[in-house]
Amino acid sequence: MKVLIVGGVAAGTKTAAKLKREDRSIEVLVLTKDEDISYAGCGLPYYVGGMIASREELIVNTPQKYSGLTGVSVETGKEVIAVNAAEKTVTAQDVKSGEKTEYTYDRLVIATGASPAVLPIPGKDLLGVFKMRTPDDAVTMRSYVEEQNVKKAVVIGAGFIGLEVAENLKAKGVKVTVIDFANQLLPNIVDYEIALYIKKHLLKEGIRVITGTKGEEILGTKRVSAIRTSAGTLNCEMVVMAAGIRPNTAFLDGTGIEMFKGTIKVDSSLKTTVDDIYAVGDCAMVTNRITKEAQWSPMGSSANMEGRTLAQILAGEKKAYPGVLGTGVVKLPNLNCGRTGLTEVQAKAAGYDVITALVPTDDKAHYYPDASFFITKIIADKASHKLLGVQVLGTGAVDKMTDIAVMGINMGAVLEDFENADFAYAPPFSTAIHPFVQAVYVLLNKLNGTIVSMTPAEYLEGKAEGYKVVDVGLEPSVRGAVYVNLASVNGEIPGLEKEEKLLLVCAKGKRGYFLQNRMRYYGYKNTVVLEGSTFFNDVKAEALVEQVSAEEITRVKALGFLHDKRTPDKFNGRVITRNGKITAEEARTIAEAAEMFGSGEVTMTSRLTMEIQGVSFENIEPLREYLMQAGLETGGTGSKVRPVVSCKGTTCQYGLIDTFALSEEIHERFYHGFNTVKLPHKFKIAVGGCPNNCVKPDLNDLGIIGQKIPQISLEKCRGCKVCQIENVCPIQIAKVEDGKIAIDENLCNHCGRCVGKCPFKAIEDSITGYRVYIGGRWGKKVAQGRYLDKVFTDKNEVLDVVEKAILLFREQGITGERFADTVARLGFENVQEQLLEDGLLERKAENIAAQKHLKGGATC
Template identity: 80%
Template structure:
C-alpha cells in the first residue's frame, strides 16, 4: 500500500512515523512545501526571546535524520497544488523550479496545517513587519530586532501566539503594545472576568494591551514606523501579525471535499468526505470531547494525537479519535495561564445548568520558600455535578492543575470523584489538601448550599448593589466597610441586622465562608460570600468616606501613590517618565488623567517623575488603567531599583555622552528588568553628561558621568607664555611646568573643555568614556559617592557594572541599609574588586532566586 502524506510538521510526521512502526511494509511518502520538517512551531516565540539559543534547537528532525529513523521517504520543497480523488493523484509543484509532477496514492493524508492570517491593510509588506509561524519568521524577527536595536513593537492579536510573542519581545527589553479586535484577550479561551484579570496583570508588567481595537494601516516608507489603529496611531519599529491562522487548504477548493470556513471536516477516524482521503492537524475540524459538536483546535498537542490515531486506523486498527478539550497553557511575565474544557459561556450555550466557583489558594505550603498562589475557576453542571472546564492562573505550575481536570473530564468525573483524591503532597510541591481539591470543595459546597456566594463576574456586573460590605480580613482594609473580627464572633453582631443583605469579603474567601457559617447559626439570613475576595476583585464601598487603612496605604504606596497627609483619602500618584522625557501625547494623557481622576494639578519630583495631585483613593485603579492604556506607568517607590534621573547631556553645550539613550537603556534593563527584585533599600541611579554634576551622580547610590580624557602631544607644545589650555581649564589642574603643559591625571575631572583649545594642536586627541560613582546618598545622612579607579570606554561594560552593583547590594547588603552603608561596611576596595570581576554575574540566578529582603528599608 502506498500512503502519501501532504505536510511535514506535527500531524504529518507523526502519522508517517507511527504508520511505519505499525506496518513496515507500507510505502509512506511525505511531501512538504518547506525545506524544514518536524520543527517546533510552539517554540518559535521562545527563540525570539532568547530562551532557546540556536535555531537548530527548533528543528526536531532533519529530512535525512527522520528518514533514517523511520523509513519514510521525505520530499521537501514540494507543494501540493491539485487533488484528483477519482484518479487518486496529487499534482505537486517544485517550489524552486516550478515544474509539476503527479503523485499517485492508495491512501492520502492531508496534514497541510495553517498559516498566519495576513490582514488586508496597506503597508503589511514593509520591512519590520513579521508573522510568527515558521523558523524563518522567528529568525527574521530576532535578527531584525538585534540589527535595528528595536525598542518599540506592536503585536496584532491577543491569542496564545500573540501573547507569547509579546512576552518574549518584552523579555528582550522591548516596549510592547498588544492590540486585538475582540473585547478581551484570549477570546473563547478565557471567560471575560478572567481575561480582565490577565490583562490587568500584563499592564502592570509593562505590556500595554488595547482590546476592541482594529489595525487600519501600517505606517512607514522604507520600514515600519507605526500602526494606525481605531484607537489612534501607535509608533513602533517592529510589527508582529498574530491575528489568527488560516488552514492551507486552498488547493482543495474544486475537489468536492467537505469543508467549513477552510477547515476539512473529518469523522472519528479522521476520514474526509472523499474516499481514501484522510486529514489531521491544524487544517481539520474535529469535535469537542464534551459536547460532541464540531470544534477547530489548532494545537501542536492535538495535531500529534490526531496523527498517531490516524496512523493506527490506516494500519487496520479499530481506533477512533475522541475529540479535543481545547487544552492550552501560556506563559506571561510572572503569570502562567492554563485552561481546558468549556468556558462558562460555552457551557451555557451547550445547554448545561452551569455553576462555577473562583477560588484563590496557595500553590504549595504557605510557609515554604517560593510559595505563591493559584486562582482556579471551575465550571460544572449543577444537575449531574460533572466537571466541564477549568481556568487557572498562577506564577507556578498551572499545567498540573489543568492536567488533573483533563483526566477528570476524559473519564467523565463528577466533582465528588475528586473529594478524597490522594494527590502528591510535600511542602515544596503542594498543600496538604491539593489546591485543585480545595477548589472542588468550594464548588461542591456551593451546589449543596453550604456556602452562598457571588462570583466576580456577578460582582462586576453590579449584583452587589444594595448589599452592605462586611470586611472579614484580619485587620480592617476595605474603606467604608463594616469590620468584623472573626475570632470574636460568638453570637449576634452588634450593628448588623439579621435580615440585612450582607456581602462578606476577606482576602481570599476562606474567612468570609467561616463567618457566613457562623452567622447562619446565629440567625443571619442574607449573607453572601464574594468569591475571589480582594485577591481577585477590586472591592469598593459605594460612597465610602473616612480615612484609608494603613494596610491600603502601604499597598497603594507600592503602586506609586503617596498619601496626602492633609486629607483622609487623597493620594499623589507618581507617573514614571523615563529620565524626565515624555512625548507630547504622553503629556496630554497625564494632563487629562489629572483632570479626570485628580485635582487637575501635576507636579515634578526631584527624580524627574511627575505626580498627579489629589487622587481620591477610589480613583487610583481607574487612573492607573487610564495611564497604562497610553503606555504610562505609576511606581518608583519601595526597596527596588528606582527610575533613572538624567541631565540633558544630549543637548547641553557641555554634554559628553548621549544621556537620554543611556538612561533609557538603564531604565529598561534595571528599572523594568529588575522590577520584581527586592533590595535592602531603594537604589537610585543618575546619569550626568559631564562633570558639572547637574543631577548629582555622586549623591546617588550609583552615578555615571560622561568623560573626555585629554591626550597631550608634548612635541606640539610650544611652551607659550599664555597657554590656552591652562586658561581654559575650569578647575585649574592644567599647568605649565618647565615650559611644557601638564595635566594632573589624578585631579583632572575629564570635562574635555581643554580639547582643541591649543592653536598648535597639543591637546587635540581625547578618549570619550564614563566615570562611575558608587555609594552616594542624599537625605538625612549625606554620603558622597566615590568613583571607581577605571575610566570606562565601553557602554556595555558600564551597563555590566550597574548590574553587578545591584546584585552586590542584594547579595551583601543588610535589610534596611543604604548602598552607601554597604560600601562603607565591606570596604570600597573590596566592592571595586568585585565590580571589576564577573563573579557576581555568575551568581546572578542564584542571587535573584534567593528569598531575601522581603521587607526592605525604603519608606518612600
C-alpha cells in the same frame, strides 16, 4: 495500497509512522513544503526566550532519520499546488527549481496545517516584522532581538502563541506590549473574568496588554520604528504577528471538498466529502466532544491523536475519532493557565442551563515549601450536574487539574462522581481533599443551596449594587466594609440588619461561607458570599473617608505613593519617566490619569519623576493599571536604586555625551534590573553631559560626567602672544609656558571647550570619556563626591562600575547608612580599588541571594 500524505509536521508524520506500523505493506509517501519535518512547533517561542538553546533541539526528526525509523518515504521542498480527485493525482512544485511533478495515490491525507495570519496592513514587509511558524522563524527572531539590541516589541494577538512569545521576549529583556482586537485576551479560550485576572497579572509582571485594539499601520523606513493602532502609536523596534492562524488549504480550491472558512470538514472517520481524501491536524474541522458541533481546534496534541486514529482507520480498523474538548495550557510569567471543555459563554450558547463556581484553593499542603494556589472555575449543567468545562490558574501544575476534568468529561461524569474521588495526596503534591474536589464541593453546595454566592462575573456586572460589604477576613482588608470577627459571632451582629442585603467577603471565600452558615441560623435572610473574594476580585465598599492604616501607608509607599499627611486617605503617586524624558502620548496619559484618579495636578520631583497629586487610597490600583496600559509605572521609593536623572546631554551646546541614552540604559539595567534588591539606603544616580554640573552628579551616590580630553599637538603650537586656548578655558588652567601651550592634567575638568579653538590646530583632537564620582549626597548632610582616578572611555566599563558600586553598597554597607558614609568608613582608596577590580561581580549571585537590609533606611 499507496497512501500519499501532504504535510510533514505533527499530524502528517504521526499518520505515516503509525500506518507503517499497522501495515508494513502499505506504500506511504510524505510530501512537505519545508526542509524540516516533525519539528516542535509548540516549542518555537521558548527558543526565542533562550530556554531551548539550539535549533537542533527543535527538530524531532530529520527526513533521513525518520525514514530509517519508520520506512516512510519523505520528499521535502515539495509544495502541492493542485489535487485532481477524479484522476487521484497530486501536482507538486519544487520550491527551489519550480519543477512540477505529478504523484498518484489510492488514499490522500491532507495534513498541511496552518500558518500565522499576516494582517494586511501597511508596513508588514518592513525589517523587524515576524511571524512564528517554523524553526527558521524562531531562529531569525532571536537573532534579530540579540543583534539589533531590541528594547521594545509589540505582539499582535493575545492568544496562546502571542502570550508565549510575549513571555519569552520579556525573558530576553524586551519590553513587550500585546494588543488584540477582541475585548479580552485569550478570546474564546477563557471567560472574561479569568482573562481580566490574567491581564492584570501580566501588567504587574511588566507585559502591557491592550485589548479592543487593532493594528492599523507599521511605521518605519527600512526597519520597524513604531506601530499605529486604534489606541495610539506604540514605539517599538519589532512587531510579531500572532493574530490567529489560517489553514493552509488554498491549493484545494476546485476539488469539491467541503470547507468552512478554509478548514476542511471531516466526518468521524476523518474523511472529507470527496472519496479517498482525508484531513487531519490544524487544517481540519473536527467536532466538539460535548456538543457534537463542528469545531476547529488547532493544537499539536489533537493533531497527533487525529493522525494516529486515521492511520488505524486506513489500515482497516473500525474506529471513529470522538472529537476535541479544546484542551490547552499556557505558561505565563509566574502564572499558568489551563482549560478544557466549554466556557460559560459557550455552554450557554449551546443551550445548557449553566451553573459555575470560582474557587481559590491551595495547590498543596499550605505548610509545605513552595505551596501556592489554584484558582479553578468549574462549569456544569444545572439539571444533570454534568461537568462541562474547567478553567484553572496557578503558579504550578494547572495541567493536572485540567487533565482531571478532561477524563471526567470524556467519561460523561457528573459532579457527584468526583465527590469522594481518591486522588493522590501527600504534602508535596496536593491537599488532603484534592483541589479539584474542593471546587466540586463548592459547586454542589451551590446546587443544593448550602451556599448562596455571587460569581466574579456577576460582581463585575454590578450585581453587588445595594449590598453592604461585610469583611470576615482574618484581619480587616476592605476599607469601608463592616468588619466581623467570625470567632465572636454567637448571635445577632451589631450594626447588621437581618433583612438588609449583605455581601460576605474574606480572602478566598471559605470564611465568608462559614459566616453565612452561622448568620442563617441567627435569622439573616439576604447574605451572599463573593466567590474568590479579595484573592480574585478587586473588592470595594461604599466610599468612606477614613484614616488609612500605617501598614497600608507603608505598603503603597513601596509602590511609589506617598501619604499626604494633611488628609486621611490621599496620596501623591510618583510616575517614573526614565530620566525626565517622556513621549507626548505618555504626557497625555499622565494628565488624563491626574484628572481621572487625582486632583488634576502634576508636580515634578528632584529625581525627574512626575507626581500625580491627591490620589485617594481607593484609586491607587486603578491609577496604576491605567498607567501600565500606557507602559508607564509608579515607584521610586524605598532602599533601592532610585530613578536616574540626567541633563539634556548633546542637545545642550556644552553636552559631550548622549546622557538620555546612557541614563535610559542605566534605568533598565539597574532601576529595573535591581528593583527587588534591598540596599542599606536609597542609591541615587545622576548623569551629566559635561563638567557644568547641572544635575549635580557629584552630589549623588554615584555620578557620571561626560568628558572630552584634549590631545595637544605641541609641534603645531606657535606660542602666540594672545592664545585662543587660554582665552576660551573657563577655569583658566590652560597657560602658554616657555612658548608652548600647557594644560595641567590634574586640574583640567575635560570640558572640551578648547578643542578646535586653536587656529593652528594645536588642540584639534580629543578623547570622549566618562568620569565617575562616588559618595556624594545632598539634603540634611551634604557630602561632595570624589571621582575615580581613571577616566573611562568604554561605556560598558562605566556600566560595570555602576553595578560594582551597587553591589559593594549592598555587601559592605550597614543598614541605614548612605553610600557616602560607606565610602568614608571603608576609605575612598579601598572602595576605588574594589570598583576597578572584578571581585564584586564574581560574588554577585551570593551577594544578591543574601538576606540583608530587609528593612533599609530610606524614609521617602
